Structure formats: C-alpha cells, structure tokens
Amino acid sequence: MINSIPSLISFPMNGGESPYSYANNSCFQRRGTDSAKILLHEEITNKLELKQICSSSNVFNIVDMGCSVGPNSYIAVQNIIEPIVSNYQSQGLPSLEFQVFFNDHVANDFGTLFKSLPCDKNYFAAAVPGTFYNRLFPKASMHFMHSSYALQWLSMVPNEVEDKNSPSWNKGKILYDSKEVEKVYAAQFDKDMGSFLNARAEEIVCGGFMAILLPSIPTGADPSKCTITAIFHLLGSSLLDFANMGLLDEAEVDSFNLPQYFASPAELEAVIERNGRFKVERIEQWVQPIPQASKSFVEQFASCMRSGNEGITGGHFGSELMDDLFNHYTKKLVDSGLFSDSSYVPLCDMFFFLRRIDDNI
Ligand SMILES: C[S@@+](CC[C@H](N)C(=O)[O-])C[C@H]1O[C@@H](n2cnc3c(N)ncnc32)[C@H](O)[C@@H]1O
Numbered sequence: 415m416i417n418s419i420p421s422l423i424s425f426p427m428n429g430g431e432s433p434y435s436y437a438n439n440s441c442f443q444r445r446g447t448d449s450a451k452i453l454l455h456e457e458i459t460n461k462l463e464l465k466q467i468c469s470s471s472n473v474f475n476i477v478d479m480g481c482s483v484g485p486n487s488y489i490a491v492q493n494i495i496e497p498i499v500s501n502y503q504s505q506g507l508p509s510l511e512f513q514v515f516f517n518d519h520v521a522n523d524f525g526t527l528f529k530s531l532p533c534d535k536n537y538f539a540a541a542v543p544g545t546f547y548n549r550l551f552p553k554a555s556m557h558f559m560h561s562s563y564a565l566q567w568l569s570m571v572p573n574e575v576e577d578k579n580s581p582s583w584n585k586g587k588i589l590y591d592s593k594e595v596e597k598v599y600a601a602q603f604d605k606d607m608g609s610f611l612n613a614r615a616e617e618i619v620c621g622g623f624m625a626i627l628l629p630s631i632p633t634g635a636d637p638s639k640c641t642i643t644a645i646f647h648l649l650g651s652s653l654l655d656f657a658n659m660g661l662l663d664e665a666e667v668d669s670f671n672l673p674q675y676f677a678s679p680a681e682l683e684a685v686i687e688r689n690g691r692f693k694v695e696r697i698e699q700w701v702q703p704i705p706q707a708s709k710s711f712v713e714q715f716a717s718c719m720r721s722g723n724e725g726i727t728g729g730h731f732g733s734e735l736m737d738d739l740f741n742h743y744t745k746k747l748v749d750s751g752l753f754s755d756s757s758y759v760p761l762c763d764m765f766f767f768l769r770r771i772d773d774n775i
C-alpha cells in the first residue's frame with residue numbers, strides 16, 4: 415500500500431521568512447548539521463562503493479526527509495555531495511549527475527525552500543510531499559537517504575495519553591513526564607521508526623546509505639532530568655499559567671500533547687537491529703556546544719522553539735494567543751536558568767550512519 419498514514423496529520427515549521435520563521439530560527443539545528451559534516455565526510459569517503467551501487471546509471475539519487483524550508487537542508491545535501499564528488503573523481507569514473515529530492519509534509523512551505531535554493535547548486539531538485547512513515551519512492555531507486563531533526567516527530571500522539579481512563583493520561587502536561595506516559599511515547603517511537611525503516615529498506619539500493627541526525631538523550635538518562643524535555647515542560651507550564659489567569663481552559667491543556675519523542679542511541683539501535691535490513695556503520699552522540707547561556711542566547715532558543723511548535727500549538731489553542739504565550743514562555747525560559755543548571759543533562763545530538771544490506775545475508 416502506498417499511503418497508509420493520512421498526510422493530514424502534519425505539524426510544519428513556520429514558513430516564509432518572518433522573524434519567527436524556521437528559516438530564520440534554526441541555528442541550533444544548523445549546529446548539529448555542521449557537527450555531522452565531518453562524520454558524513456569520513457563515512458562516505460571510506461565506505462561508499464560507487465561502482466557497486468550506481469552500476470547501471472550515472473544518476474545518484476539523494477533525499478533529505480523532513481527538509482522544512484531550508485537552509486539547513488541545502489547544507490546537509492552539500493555535505494553529502496562533496497565527498498561523493500571527490501571520491502568519484504579520484505576513482506577516475508565518468509561524470510555523475512545528482513538528483514536531490516526534498517521531502518516534507520504536504521503542508522510544508524516548499525515555495526520558500528525552492529525560492530532560496532543555492533544558485534550554484536550542482537544537482538537537479540524536486541519535491542516529494544508526504545509523510546516519511548509511508549513509502550515515498552519506487553523500489554531500489556535511492557542511493558543516499560538523509561534526515562535531520564525530523565524523526566523525533568511521531569506520526570501521532572499515542573492514544574492512551576488522551577484517554578482519561580488510562581494510567582497514561584497526560585493531565586496538565588504536553589510531553590511525557592512520568593514513567594507511564596513515557597512508556598507509551600517510547601512504544602509509539604518504536605512503532606513509527608519500524609515503519610520508517612521498512613519503507614526506506616524498500617526504496618534504497620543494496621549498499622546504499624542512510625544518515626540520521628536527531629536530538630536525543632544519553633542511554634540510561636532519566637528524561638525528566640534532561641534539558642531537551644524540560645524546555646517543553648516549561649511550554650506546558652506556560653499554558654497552565656494561562657489557564658490559571660483564565661485565558662484558556664485547563665481541559666484544553668489536558669487534551670493537548672506534542673507528538674515528539676527524544677530517544678537514546680540504545681533505543682534507536684534496538685529498532686534498527688530488530689528491523690534487520692540495515693547495518694549500523696557508525697553511532698555518535700555529542701553535547702550541543704552552547705556558547706554562553708546569556709539572556710540573548712535563551713531568547714534565541716525560545717524563538718527557535720516558537721518556529722517549530724507555534725503551528726501545532728496555535729492549531730489547538732488559537733493563533734491569536736501565540737504572541738502572548740511565547741513571550742511568557744521566553745521569560746520563563748530565561749528565568750529558569752535551565753541552560754546553566756548542571757543537574758540537567760545538556761542538549762545532545764545523535765548521528766547514525768546505516769548501510770542497506772542484502773536481505774538474503
Ligand atoms: C525541525 S524541522 C528539521 C528541518 C531540517 N531537516 C533541519 O535539520 O533543519 C523538522 C521537519 O520534519 C518534518 N516532518 C515531521 N514529521 C514528518 C513526517 N512524518 N514526514 C515528513 N516530514 C516530517 C516537519 O514538517 C519539519 O519540516
């Protein structure tokens with residue numbers, strides 16, 4: 415079946431180029447992409463066997479899944495193409511043409527993405543709209559599949575979280591903050607990741623690669639002691655403040671939950687092992703370098719949160735509340751001192767480099 419998950423369930427980042435657009439507020443994700451550059455370079459240079467994977471054509475197909483509006487996506491694509499080109503030239507092979515597919519939800523602002531494509535790009539560009547939890551491409555047609563900062567978005571909020579009669583009902587919270595709720599979010603991640611890997615395993619040629627970059631927590635860490643979840647809980651408590659001020663109904667906060675999960679390397683590795691169609695070539699995790707937790711840094715971080723979460727939050731509570739809500743959130747984030755609190759695990763990125771292996775091995 416080509417489309418089993420409705421594309422309507424989507425939470426695109428803020429489009430356009432306004433002050434709260436993703437294009438202008440994604441420098442934290444950009445840092446991750448910059449850190450992954452060297453890893454991509456090393457893996458591609460040491461492991462890509464072009465003669466094997468492009469045996470019948472001189473077209474090399476790349477996709478960036480969850481590309482948003484740029485500009486990080488162009489940088490990631492360039493970080494993949496550069497080592498391939500130098501590899502190819504050094505092997506004295508005939509010229510290769512690159513086809514790059516930019517994938518995101520149908521509602522993504524692809525217009526902004528295509529308007530700002532680098533004019534000196536050395537590839538053909540195309541959009542592939544739709545959820546990456548379904549098939550996106552024909553069988554064995556892709557050589558390199560990439561995704562950064564996107565697979566933390568689940569396909570849906572787990573049902574139990576919204577069920578008042580379930581022990582996992584997420585009253586007063588917008589992300590998991592108890593073991594019961596965490597368990598069902600983890601199960602949803604596991605299920606979604608399984609669907610993602612199965613779809614990609616069909617699409618990627620044998621010997622082709624997949625790179626995944628994600629915000630994450632260290633293996634074994636308690637999510638409630640990690641900065642990545644704490645920044646969302648502060649957004650949840652901002653909403654409760656609004657409920658206490660009578661600006662919205664507490665029941666509206668109860669029924670609002672974000673479909674995001676921050677996995678550990680061990681959790682992601684376990685799904686990949688169970689799937690069995692990819693070999694893990696490399697796993698890295700690092701702490702995001704934070705310059706100095708100054709007020710302006712924290713404000714910038716709050717704008718980044720707004721650019722990614724305003725759409726889904728405004729969809730639930732009404733867009734007219736968003737200026738006040740995110741101003742209040744920014745103040746809370748500054749006052750929390752979270753980024754200088756050493757009792758919290760700092761923000762961590764994780765990088766997985768996978769090779770599609772032969773199903774018959
Ligand atoms: C935080 S942005 C990351 C953008 C870019 N890759 C980067 O590193 O800056 C996450 C993107 O993933 C997209 N996304 C989330 N779930 C998706 C899904 N199931 N299928 C396709 N795109 C998805 C969102 O719409 C959003 O544009």
Ligand SMILES: [Mg+2]
Nearest residue numbers: 584587668670
């Ligand atoms: Mg809730």
